[in-house]
Amino acid sequence: MSPIRKRRRSMYRAGGIALLLCLLVTEVTAEPYPLDYWARRSAVTGVSLSPDGSKFALTRILERGGDPIIELYDSDDLSKKPVRIDSSPSEIMPGVSWIDDDVFLFSTRQQVRDIIEGFNQGVYEYQNVKYDSSKKNPLGRIRQDFFSVEEVLPQKKNKIIISSSEDVSDRAGTNTTRFRPRSYWEYDLKTNRRKMLMRGKLSMGRVSFNSDGVATHASGFDFRTRDQTFYWRPKGTTEWREMYRLSDDSFERFIPIVPDPVAENHFLVLAHNGYDTLGLWSFNADTKAFSEVVYRRNDVDVAFPFAHSNRLSNPDEVAGISWCKDKCHREFFDGQEAALHRQLETLIPNADQVRISGRSRDGNTLVVSNSGPQDPGTYYLIRNGRVSKISGAKPYLEHDQLAKVEYVTYKARDGVEINGYVTVPNGEGPFPLVVMPHGGPYVSETVDRFDEWSQLLANNGYMVLQPQYRGSQKYGLDFYKSAFIKGSEAGRAMQDDKDDGALYLVKQGLVDPNRMAMFGWSYGGYAALIAASREDQIYQCVIAGAAVTDPDMQLDYYRYRMEGAQKLEQLTTWDGAISPMKEVPKINVPMLVVHGSNDQRVPPEHFDKYVAELDRAGIDYQKLILEGADHFSNTLFYNHKIALYEKMLDFFKNDCGSMSAGTSLANR
Structure with a gap:
């Protein structure tokens, strides 16, 4: 039986009792930390693993008041001096996106104005940068307007789907800022060539693709009826059909996530469906009707579903859903994923919110992070059965003193x-x-x-x-x-x-x-x-x-x-x-x-x-x-x-x- 199908059994949670935890006070154990410790930006952020697991990248700030650089490490020898990547005078933003074993993207920003130009018009401009270790000159700025990476395509080497906003002029006094559509391209990082997939339009301004590069669903706005509109494509076709309409005056939400893998022509959606709290539902796009609840609570909304820990081997799979109240909790649809998560919680010191932030395509190498009120973020590498601490985001702040x-x-x-x-x-x-x-x-x-x-x-x-x-x-x-x-x-x-x-x-x-x-x-x-x-x-x-x-x-x-x-x-x-x-x-x-x-x-x-x-x-x-x-x-x-x-x-x-x-x- 499919892990998603197993979710149908007893996954519904109603009610929920608010927890009133004891507010304990203990003996003072140390003087307050110097303000310098708090004022420093995180020393390490955005640890990211290459698809083959042989290396990982992170952003690091080497000195107080400094800007981030990228460091590239050998997963088999953490003592080896890392490759360092700077982008001065631009500031590197935390995190990299691996596209292939030798190629990743990151973004930078640079202050281009001394003062703001008005509401929501800041002083920074942004740029995409590519790093390709197979090239003699590995660092290269991409000569294109700033874009977002929509999907990495594992089956298409060095290719990704990117998107950027379209400028749409105002229509008869109607605001289009909120509904600004995006256009989509397939982009080859080796050749720097792109192929248009869809041109953005107001009626279908946001499009979602699967890991094969196939458009599966979209959303837009109908200015005639003042409705938010949602569309889908039946598998194997290029035909767009309407899935759902939601009045723009409604405070309810309807958010398609992915096609439901266990029900043909169905989608997993976050929606209220007449209830007070937001839940995860299976929705029949063909009949335009909710089919069944996958997970919902009466006390709090559920958050966005989380993906399988191995996005390379299971790229379109939803592994579970989370909800937050006294703390954040996870409900797994996949038994193996649940078992892996429990095992990691026993391995990671002071485990709180443990996440797998990167996993090799063979599944054997992982980058794991832990965070929580008493942990600003700590990163670990698991390779060949060995757990190695990479770094803490703020290593000078000790868990027991927070x-x-x-x-x-x-x-x-x-x-x-x-x-x-x-x-x-x-x-x-x-x-x-x-x-x-x-x-x-x-x-x-x-x-x-x-x-x-x-x-x-x-x-x-x-x-x-x-x-x-x-x-x-x-x-x-x-x-x-x-x-x-x-x-x-x-x-x-x-x-x-x-x-x-x-x-x-x-x-x-x-x-x-x-x-x-x-x-x-x-x-x-x-x-x-x-x-x-x-x-x-x-x-x-x-x-x-x-x-x-x-x-x-x-x-x-x-x-x-x-x-x-x-x-x-x-x-x-x-x-x-x-x-x-x-x-x-x-x-x-x-x-x-x-x-x-x-x-x-x-x-x-x-x-x-x-x-x-x-x-x-x-x-x-x-x-x-x-x-x-x-x-x-x-x-x-x-x-x-x-x-x-x-x-x-x-x-x-x-x-x-x-x-x-x-x-x-x-x-x-």
Whole structure:
């Protein structure tokens, strides 16, 4: 029986009980790490294995403040000096894509402007680069506009499918930015020649191919009916048929993944199908009907399915699905894959989220990574039955000295159940608390990865709460829409969710109510500004980074760039949101405002207008401008982080009321 067919048996999971884990405190074992340790970008990232397993590549930063280089290692002799590849003055982006045993691609970026050109118009441009060790001059830039690799074609040597966006002019005032189509080519990396496969068009803007280079399904937009449209190709034909339609005003999702290998004319799709949570279904494309549920839960959405660990021998196979709540869990459809995963968990020290990031075509050589709250990322090579540690992403941060993260559930003041993640410092409580709301706000936050900011704060004695306030994704449609469907809750119930989490921890005896602060970035920065002006004040200070200060201005950025449900989401979020600009006279706690000078997502005008209003109102505040920084974490370099972390900890210690009082590490 096929592994996928076996999935039909007892794979459905309903319900799910929220876990309230004990928040344990232990003896302080070490002084806080130097800020230099936190400010450095990851020393090693993107370890990737060649198809034959004979070598692997990684990106490495050799010195603090330096740019990444690529190192190429011999899998049979890790002591051998690696081949080093630099791309100055361009900056190498983490990760390489192996195409053949001697050929891989990577991308670079280079700053080409001193200032942003407007909303979502940053200062970088990107380039694809090829490395071919069989050539006398192995490094070569590809003379073509920046493209995405859609599919590696194992049966077609040195050939891949690439895509790039098409420019489509506006039609009678209709926004096309969101639905910009892509065109697809088969590209030969040896000859640098390409063959057009499909020209992008609005009605079929995104196309998926299998490992043989055959187009299997596509999606687009029907401007006449305002529907998202989905198409499929019956096997062995070139005929496109409509599979499904979804109103663009719908908040439900329908995402075809791959053809279902055990049911002809069926596809595995992520969809709601009338349910609150997102599940994996088998969908009959011929009859346009859902056939059966493969895996769904009542408590949280499922994530995208994961592929077979050997993408070369099993290129189009779905091996299982994951879901995240207290931590990220995996459900395997393939028994052999499940057994391999369990075996790896016994081999890898401090195993948390163990992943096979590369496997040779014969299956005998693997690159395995481990990550989690107490592991920024550690990479291992398994070859000839031997496990060798390649490197840690941040090898100077020790597992036992990093803080544990616990999952909590609490009730908001109106009875809504809220989940959150608490990073617990080493030492004895009650602790000072930093509430750190995520950005977005409509994103999903999990604990399957290392969080630098919360670990930095915990290492300096602060407990950190990351509340999954209403509007956070992965908890179903109702919870997501509760932030905006009846009018904006930004600055209202969404704010209560954060405060109620802090008060919950106080009630548990874990937090000192006289030592609480809020620090957030982007939407989280907006939340910090709102917190500063709350009349029923519970915080001693706030730090607002990259904050939306004028909802009307932010709304204008999105107004003509979105359609349907996404546009409604932004309209209802910002149109009725409490405006920090108008709340300035109510500010009643010390405030630090931080912004990047090249922030393209929340442009610096937000910062400029807000501090001008603070000055007019005579409000005392502190500010920090990160010169050259954009909105996103991969543009916060060493000098930015040092400046931010020094200012943040100094502000908490010396300018945040009684935040540093007591016996916490923060007072050392």
